[in-house]
Amino acid sequence: MILSIESSCDDSAIAITEIATNRLLFHKKISQEIEHSIYGGVVPELAARLHAEALPKILQECEPYFDKLKAVAVTSSPGLAVTLIEGVTLAKAVSVGLNIPIIGVNHLIGHIYSLFIEKETTFPLTVLLVSGGHTQVMEVKSLSEIETVAKSMDDSFGESFDKVAKMMGLGYPGGPAIQNLAKEGNRKRYDFTVPLLRTPKFAFSYSGLKNAVRLAVEEANKTDYKDIAASFEHIATKHLTHKLKKYFAQYPPKNFAIVGGASANLYLRSQIEALLKPYGARLFLSELQYCSDNAAMIGRVAVDMYKAKMFSSLEELNVVAKSNL
Ligand code: KG4
Numbered sequence: 001m002i003l004s005i006e007s008s009c010d011d012s013a014i015a016i017t018e019i020a021t022n023r024l025l026f027h028k029k030i031s032q033e034i035e036h037s038i039y040g041g042v043v044p045e046l047a048a049r050l051h052a053e054a055l056p057k058i059l060q061e062c063e064p065y066f067d068k069l070k071a072v073a074v075t076s077s078p079g080l081a082v083t084l085i086e087g088v089t090l091a092k093a094v095s096v097g098l099n100i101p102i103i104g105v106n107h108l109i110g111h112i113y114s115l116f117i118e119k120e121t122t123f124p125l126t127v128l129l130v131s132g133g134h135t136q137v138m139e140v141k142s143l144s145e146i147e148t149v150a151k152s153m154d155d156s157f158g159e160s161f162d163k164v165a166k167m168m169g170l171g172y173p174g175g176p177a178i179q180n181l182a183k184e185g186n187r188k189r190y191d192f193t194v195p196l197l198r199t200p201k202f203a204f205s206y207s208g209l210k211n212a213v214r215l216a217v218e219e220a221n222k223t224d225y226k227d228i229a230a231s232f233e234h235i236a237t238k239h240l241t242h243k244l245k246k247y248f249a250q251y252p253p254k255n256f257a258i259v260g261g262a263s264a265n266l267y268l269r270s271q272i273e274a275l276l277k278p279y280g281a282r283l284f285l286s287e288l289q290y291c292s293d294n295a296a297m298i299g300r301v302a303v304d305m306y307k308a309k310m311f312s313s314l315e316e317l318n319v320v321a322k323s324n325l
């Protein structure tokens with residue numbers, strides 16, 4: 001079995017996965033959404049302190065599995081340095097204490113593997129990752145052959161939902177709050193500009209849209225918020241489908257996946273589904289409970305890394321503040 005730890009942002013989570021079967025034997029996650037909500041975003045120092053409290057508590061519950069563990073895995077990048085270090089330090093202690101190897105896992109590969117929890121992998125796969133930290137498209141051939149073909153030049157898709165929610169005083173995380181409000185709104189009422197419409201570059205940008213929404217919120221009454229939320233969600237999604245449509249014209253999709261916390265967005269899911277239809281492409285989605293950060297996805301990557309003997313050394317496994325694939 002492998003014990004895996006996730007602490008890259010505001011979720012403290014630990015999982016136990018059986019190597020031979022991919023079975024998830026244990027998974028517990030303590031989210032910090034309520035604690036960060038009043039600030040409208042994650043406060044890194046507060047997050048680190050909450051991880052320091054939560055992780056050892058969850059680890060204690062894993063004691064019955066200790067003598068069966070073959071390795072300990074931990075998210076080592078990318079993420080908030082002060083929170084990653086909490087997980088990495090604990091994983092190092094487990095590695096030394098139980099005398100088992102350590103595996104440093106890339107969080108973004110973790111999101112890709114959220115598709116394969118308790119399942120076999122399916123490759124090749126074109127993946128759209130939409131989370132609080134990232135918006136990118138990757139061509140994934142295998143665990144170690146991942147090419148990022150497009151990414152955001154500024155804010156991420158999920159982050160823009162968080163910021164728009166903050167402007168409207170809806171708390172954190174903003175994604176679910178905006179999605180709920182948008183359901184009652186008119187998507188066509190506010191004519192926000194689709195980002196990078198005339199740029200041929202395959203890339204994303206959300207800072208311009210966020211600022212346009214800010215102006216609309218400042219001039220609006222509270223009763224207009226639902227229309228702003230709906231129009232914003234529509235344009236934020238249209239930006240993704242517009243860029244993907246151009247990409248698909250060149251590289252028709254076969255197996256396509258949406259992963260990351262914001263892949264829970266139902267409007268996004270429906271629009272991507274419609275986009276894939278003419279190609280007869282298959283759409284892969286993670287179970288809703290595994291879209292946002294969790295340790296089960298880290299454990300699932302670690303099973304494949306263990307089989308490929310991709311271990312880290314205790315000395316070299318250090319926290320990198322920012323890294324891309
Ligand atoms: O993957 P995740 O849990 O953390 C990161 O790795 O960043 O993603 C969290 C992000 C937040 O920005 C949150 O607002 C967004 O995912 N999110 C959503 C929805 N649910 C969560 N965004 C849009 N619509 C949703 N339904």
Ligand code: ZN
Pocket residue numbers: 107111131132260261292293
């Ligand atoms: Zn994430």
